[in-house]
Amino acid sequence: MNIDRLKEFVSVSTDAQDFQKYGKDWSMNFSADPSAIVFPENQADVVKIVEWANETKTALVPSGGRTGLSSAATASNKEVVVSFEKMNKIIAFDETDQMVRVEPGVITEDLHKFVEEKGYFFPIDLAAKGSCHIGGNVATNAGGLRVLRYGMMRNWVSGLTVVTGAGQVLHLNKSLVKNATGFDLKNLFVGSEGTLGFITEVELKVARPPEETTVLVLGLEKMGHVIDVYRHFKNNTELSACEVFSEFALQKVTEMHDLQRPFESEAPFYLLLEVEHPTGDYSEVLAPLFEHCFEKGWIHDGVISQSPQQAQNLWNLREFVSESLSPMSPYRNDVSVRTPNIPAFTEEIEQAYRKEYPDFGVAWFGHIGDGNLHIDILKPEGMDKAEFIKKCKASDQTLFSVVAKYDGSISAEHGVGLLKKDYLHYSRSAAEIEIMKGIKKVFDPKGILNPGKIFSAP
Template sequence: MQPSLDSLHQILGADSLLTEADDLAQYGKDWTNQYTPSPMAIALPKTTEQVQAIVQWANEHSVSLVPSGGRTGLSGGAVANNGELVIALDKMNKIVGFESSTQQVQCQAGVITEQLQQFALDNNLYYPVDFASSGSSQIGGNIATNAGGIKVIRYGLTRDWVMSLTVVTGKGEILTLNSGLIKNATGYDLRHLFIGSEGTLGIITEATIKLTRQPTNLTVLMLAIPELDKVKELLNNFQKDIDLTAFEFFSEEAMQKVMSHHDLPRPVETEAPFYCLLEFDATSEDILEKALGCFEHGLENEYIFDGVMSQSQQQAEELWKYREYISETISSQKPYKNDIAVTPDKVSDFLQRVDAIVANEYPEFEVIWFGHIGDGNLHLNILAPDEMDYAEFTKACEKVNPLIFEVLKELGGSISAEHGVGLLKKPYLNYTRSEAEISYMKGIKAAFDPNNIMNPGKLF
């Protein structure tokens, strides 16, 4: 039976508790789309103390809570499909402090990624974690899934930029984890435990984020590659001399779709099975020369067919489009997505084995590969044949999943590189984490959330 919401009204005020059907539908799901939202209500707290009061209320009334950021997740981590109360951080969207000498900025959890990026630029600094959903995703959600994106090869993951967290645990206690300290060797780092915990231990309400120096001359190299086996050599050669800020790849199939959908010319003359997009900060002539040297070495040794280097920021942006437009281009074909990772040295082996599996099981399915090959993160997109029923197609893909994940397991890979586990990947968690690990995770969860009210059913 649903408890009365009267006391929640008192905690939040009338304007901050939503129960209209439209709101329930909107706040009850993320970008995953497979699940039917059915939350009890939507709470929009304005302070950490209000979040605490909600968690205490939920413990008293055995109500499950789903923390909700920008709801751009692709694994159903922010889905409320089981009568939960959604705690949306939308009203906690302020940047509340900035110390220029430490380059640390204090954000409420609901601050939008782009808002933080802009704040950094306004202060002649840079927040380097960037991805397609940065216009909607919130800092709290980014931290809860340890979001990655396109600059990881140079700047790391969200984890690497979090200097402090304020959280409300499942028990309803407020913790301040680290206080912006670079060095703090005083026991278990609970901050790192909350990063990537997908709202199952508590709710992140505030974070202190480190900023960094702006790049000055981002330069893009688009390369045509004869075979993926050669990418290892290519990556090694460039990384020996240059701090790459991005190292992306995509297939000729992806290239063709983007060119046709967006009416764009072929960016490099020579057609090839794969393309790599490299980005680096050409802070000196010396670095540009080194990059050209690597490029020539690749041409001579035939692990590069052809390539083009941007001569201006505008040209760099033009070249990025071929990579950035892929997701949107194929979205009309409702691709079945898998966000997976292996170590970069195993990418070629993995990709060939997955291609063989899909070709063998479903020769009529089209496969589009792209991703952050520099860090081993691949986005596998399987496209439904036009005539096929979508539910049937999804089911077929789910049948292939265990075959793919067996290969991943053998190679020590991850069934979720940067999208989290949520509901979608939960059935497959044991391909990446052992039974013993999962059991310890449950032990940790019990310590922080003994009544299992925090995002229950997600992760495990």
């Protein structure tokens, strides 16, 4: 591999520390072993990198903020990592179309601040927002905390510029609201995990900011009641978020952060609801809804935020879960089913874990209003790491069989990457997987882009 030729047109690192930093994502399940890291500064650099890779038959791994949880931005086989951190400009803002055009390396939180200063709101919001990139959010079709109200990243992408694995530059949709001219190629790239092309520019819609929000945290005895409470609030308010976390997850957050529990009593599960409403005190609407849930026996305690600061403190209890568990290297799952199936689905999973893996510490949390549950398993004290992974993989078969039984997804929002590719068949038919492989061949005929991610070589 001729790395020296790369150095003629792009900044290259072969530093061992950089290999560890840029060679893997947050999931840390595979070791980093790239052969170089390159830092393009514009689209022309990306085109030249792709041409070089096709000539030298070198595999490339697109890399954003590396907060991914499926090992999709991992280079374990001497690939060249293409980092977008130098392509981080906000290019233009169009108030008429309420649209912003950015390079892929813009950090999500920086975009939030930029549009807020303009009096607008960008609704894709996730706990990794301080590090993840817009390009990574597009490539994973990121979800997060406000999907219930605003949808996934896909809903906000109005145009994309990409460099395919064959080196073609495609300007997809050009931010048109209406465009009935054949296949929607833009949407193929959203969620493609860097396997079809490099995203080099993104056009995004922005929203008007919500008027005001109030946050409630409610204590529940059973996961089954989550859906009763959700339905009741959804039918009577404008719900902008509906999140769940277990007592076990809450304990980890309060151990790691200087945060108060939501109320004194303990509950197996907590439901966080964010309600959007006209400016002013909304307790007259919320209090009777709360009381109804209480009378029905769905909740046994709860708190309603009285100030933006209290609302943020309640949000932190949910937002900090993933980060608080990370030092314990949890075995993560991110599954979804339709919301009406949540009670039966969770009951089956809970029973299976209790029976087959009673020593597992299981932290349940997630975007329950979207039918999306994160299930993080912590290694029991004294158990050997290899033994733990073996048991977790065995438990995956149980989990994914139940997911398949309920027509769910083995990866709701984290993607497939390397981590879940062996389980793809639980959610996608053999025919669908073959079609996806065929599409990859069209955009990346020599298979240089993120090979082995989502599925093995076509």
